[in-house]
Amino acid sequence: MASKLVAPHGGKGLVCALLEGDALAAELEKAKGMKQVEISDRAKGDLIMMGIGGFSPLTGFMTKADWKGVCENFTMADGTFWPVPITLDVDASEGIKAGDEIALVKDGETFATMSVTETFAMSDDDKKWECEKVFMGEGEESVDGNFWKIAPEDHPGVIMVQNQKDTNIAGPVKVLSQGEYPKEYPGVYLTPAETRAMFDERGWANVAALQLRNPMHRSHEFLAKIAVEVCDGVLIHSLIGNLKPGDIPAPVRVKAIDILIENYFVKENVINSGYPLDMRYAGPREGLLHATFRQNYGVNNMLIGRDHAGVGDFYGLFEAQDIFDRIPQTGDDSKDLLCKPMKIDWTFYCSECDGMASLRTCPHDKGSRVILSGTKLRKALSEGAEIVDHFGRDEVLDHLKAYYATLTEKVEVKMQGAASGDDM
C-alpha cells in the first residue's frame, strides 16, 4: 500500500549518503590514502544525518551560496528551504582546495570522504554576520560590538561559530559510519527509512514529533497526549548526541521514556526513538531544523511548546513558534517545509482544573498551578529534594533518582546559561 506519510524534504525522496557492504569497504580503503581531516562532534552528527537521509535533500556540506541564502532567507541556492547553515570548517593552513578528495575522521574513526568543490574564507566579520542572522532573536538589533541585549559571548551557539576555523569547505560526501549509535541504542536509534516503515506498518498518515533533550515530565507527556488525540501517532524523539556536562545522559533519558510509555501511554500510539545530533543552540531556528529533519523521518506535525530549543534567556518563550510564520512559502512542495508546527502554550498541572492545562485553557490563579520545568526537576533530583506532587510520574522519578544516586558527587544544575533551556 502506498505510504500516506509526508514526503521527505526537498522533493528528491530520502537522500542517503551512507555506503554499505562492498562499496563501504572499498571507500574505507580509498580513504586511507586521502588527506585525513579531523572533524568536530557537530560535523560528525551532521554527517550521520546526511548518511541516513535525515538531512535530505543535502548531499554534503553547504557552498557559500547555500550558506548565504540560508542565513539571509532560510533558502538554499536552488530555492529549497533550510533553516541553519550546515557547514564544515577547516584551517586555511591545511591547504584544502576544490578538487581534493579528503577523509573526515574523528577519534580515529573515518566518518566520511568528501569531494571538495569549493572553499570559502570565514572572516571574523563573516562569522559575526552568520551569528546575527542565525541566532539573533526577533526584534533584536545589532549594535556594534554588542549586538544583543544579552551579551552574545554567553550564547553557546555564537561561541561555537566564533570558534570555527577560518575556512569552510563544501562538497558532497560519502558517509562511512553511523558511529556508536546503532550499537549503543538498538531499537531506539532509527533511521528515517525505519521510522517511515514503522509508521506505514501502523497505517499512520498524520504523525507528530516531540523533541526531547531532558527527561520527559508531565508537561511533555501532556503535549504528546494532545498530539495522540488529534494525530495518528507520536514519535518521541530524543537528542542522543552530545550534551553539556550536568545533563542527564541519553540512555538514562531514553529509559525514562520507556518507563513512562509502559505506565502512562497506549503503546500502539507512540514510538520512542533518538536522533544522532548535538544541540546547535540555534534558538528558534533550531526549532525549524527540528521540523525539517522530522519531515524526513515521516513526521508532518512538530510539537513546539514553550521555549522550544531555548538557549538560556536569549529568546522569547514563543519565538520558536512564531518563526514558523515568518519563513518563506513558495507553494512548491518540493521546496517548502511541509512539517507544520503544532503550537502548544505554556502547560502545567492545575489543581482547580483537576488535571493538566495550558494558558489557553486554564483561567485560574498561579497558586493553583504546578509549573513544571525540566531544569527544576534536574535541580531537585540532583539535590535529593522532594518532588512536588503532579510534577512527574513516580516510576520515572524513581528511575531518575536511582541515576542520581550513582553519581559520586552532586551535579550542580544552574538556572541560567545554555543548559537551562526548559524546552524539551
Add this chain to the structure above:
Amino acid sequence: MASKLVAPHGGKGLVCALLEGDALAAELEKAKGMKQVEISDRAKGDLIMMGIGGFSPLTGFMTKADWKGVCENFTMADGTFWPVPITLDVDASEGIKAGDEIALVKDGETFATMSVTETFAMSDDDKKWECEKVFMGEGEESVDGNFWKIAPEDHPGVIMVQNQKDTNIAGPVKVLSQGEYPKEYPGVYLTPAETRAMFDERGWANVAALQLRNPMHRSHEFLAKIAVEVCDGVLIHSLIGNLKPGDIPAPVRVKAIDILIENYFVKENVINSGYPLDMRYAGPREGLLHATFRQNYGVNNMLIGRDHAGVGDFYGLFEAQDIFDRIPQTGDDSKDLLCKPMKIDWTFYCSECDGMASLRTCPHDKGSRVILSGTKLRKALSEGAEIVDHFGRDEVLDHLKAYYATLTEKVEVKMQGAASGDDM
C-alpha cells in the same frame, strides 16, 4: 482584513433566504393571500437555517433528484455534497402543484413563502428506501420487513419519516421569521454571518465546533479543550430547537455552559452559541449534517466524539467518525464538505492518569476510570443522587440541581431509546 475562515459550503457564499424591512413587510402581506400550509417543527428549523445561511447553498426544499442523490450518495443533483434530505411533506389532498405560491405557517406564524417547482409522491416504499439509505448503520443489511438488527420502529428518525405525508414539494423559499430564537436567546442565537464576524474579529482561522444537546460535562470540556490547544478557538454550539420530554431545556443548558466557561475556560478562546434545529435522529449522517452547517458558521473542524448524534443503541460508537471517510470527495472545494472531523476517542477521568484521558492515551484499568455520560448525569440529577467525583464541575452541577429542584415531579431518565444518545 480578508477573512481567514473556511468558505461557506457550496461555493456560493452565505445563501440567506431571510427577508427584512420593506421586503419582509411586503412578502408578509402577499402571504396572506396564499394557500396556508401548516409545517412541522423540523421544517420550521430547516426554514430558519435557510433564512440565515446555515443551510447554504440550499435555496429551498429539495427536488426529487436532489433527494435521491442525497440518499444514495450524499450528493445533490448539481454534484454538491449534502448528507440528509431536506424535504417538505404535504398531503396530496391539499392539491399543491408546481407553479403554486404558498405560505408555510406554524402555530399562526408565517415562516416562509415558497414557489413550488415540483411535487413528488412518497410511497411507503419510497419512505422505506429513504430510511434504509439515511438511517441504516454501517454493515447493516435490509431484510424485508425487518431491515435492521434493531427494529426500525424504535428508531425516532425512521418514525419521523414514516409519519411524513404522502407528497414532497420542492422549490425556493423566502423566509419571513426566525421564530422565538432572537428574542429568547439574545447573544446565544447567532447567525452564520455573526459567528463569522466574531471569529474574524478574534483573528481566528482554524475553528472547532463542539455539538451539544446535553449539559456540558467534563468529557465535553475535555474535547473542547483539546480543540482549544490545537485550533484558534472553539464554538460551543448547542441545539436550541425542540428536544424530547425529559431532556434538560435549552436555557438551562446554555446557562450551564456559561457557568463552565466562566469558571474553567479562558473566555477569549471559546464562544457559547446555539442553533435553531431539532434533532433529526439521523445517526452518523446527522454528524455529517453537523459538520456541513458548521462550515457555514465558519467552522473547519467538527469535534466528533463517541456516539456522536447517537440514537439509542442503533449505531456503533464511532460510526459518526467513520462515515467521514466514506463520503465522496471530488477535489472541487465548491462541492465538497470542507469542515473536517476532529475525531476523539472515548474520554473519561482516570485517577491513574491524574486527569482526563481517552482510550488513545490511557492504558489503565477500568477501575481507575470515571466513565462520564450525559445520560447518567441526568439520571443522577433527576434522582437527587450524589454525583461521583471528577464527573462534572461543582458550579455546573449546582446549577443543574437547582433546575431539577424546580420540577414538581421526578423525571424518569431511561438508558434506552432516542433520548439516551450520550453523544453531546
